Amino acid sequence: MMQEHHPLVGRQLAAANAPVTIRPVENCARFNLRIDPANLAAASAVWGTALPATIGGLVWSGERLAACIGPDEWFLIAPLADRDAIETAFAELYATTIHSLVDVGHREVGIAVEGPAAADALQSSIAFxxxxxxxxxxxxxxxDRVQIILLREAETRFRVEVWHSFSDHVWHLLAGICREYELGV
Structure with a gap:
């Protein structure tokens, strides 16, 4: 069994009344699901709620989150305790529906970007x-040349999902941006 390690554990960047802060998101189960959109209802039944049908769609159900990130691709997030049950349920779906479910929990980490200036802070390094x-x-x-999945969870809260190998770089980039906002630069 692979040892689980979250490279951002213990980090926190939050000053009182700061316009933007960052913090690591608690470790969780993460999956990449590839399935023909015609079979989305079957995958939704296994997941436990309707998966978003359009690219860019994001839905929550309890602590589970599903994002459509491609024409036949979904990024799924759930509590670590649900990982085995999700894998088992999708394994049973193979009997009737062709799909691919890959556990990418070892590959990704999350960073929460929060505060009234969160969108502007992210804008400084994102082209759209x-x-x-x-x-x-x-x-x-x-x-900053690193692929991420960006989720807008609330008006003033975003979640950045990034590969472990790039998490330190993205963390320090965001920390520098937060510091500039804190200083009013």
Whole structure:
């Protein structure tokens, strides 16, 4: 069994009344699901709620989150305790529905970017208009040459999902941006 390690554990960047803060997101189960959209109802039944049908769609059900990040691709997030049950349920789906479910929990970590200046802070390193994202939208994009999945969870809260190998770089980039906002630069 692979040892689980979260490279951002113990890090926190939050000053009192700061316009933007970052913090690591608690470790969780993460999956990449590839399935023909015609079979989305079957995958939704296994997942436990309707998966978003359009690219950029983001839905929550309890502690589970699903983002459509491609024409036949979904990024799924759930509590670690649900990982085995999810794998088992999708394994049973193979009997009737062709799909691919890959556990990418070892590959990804999450960073929460929060505060009234969160969208502007992210905008400084992302090419598209971050502020135009609506709450409940997801995008695969690039931040300083690093691929991420950006989720808008609330008006002033985003979640950045990034590969472990790039998490330190993205963390320090965001920390520098937060510091500039804190100083009013």
């Amino acid at each position: 208009e971050v502020g135009a994202m609506v709450v409940g939208e997801a995008r695969r994009t690039i931040i």
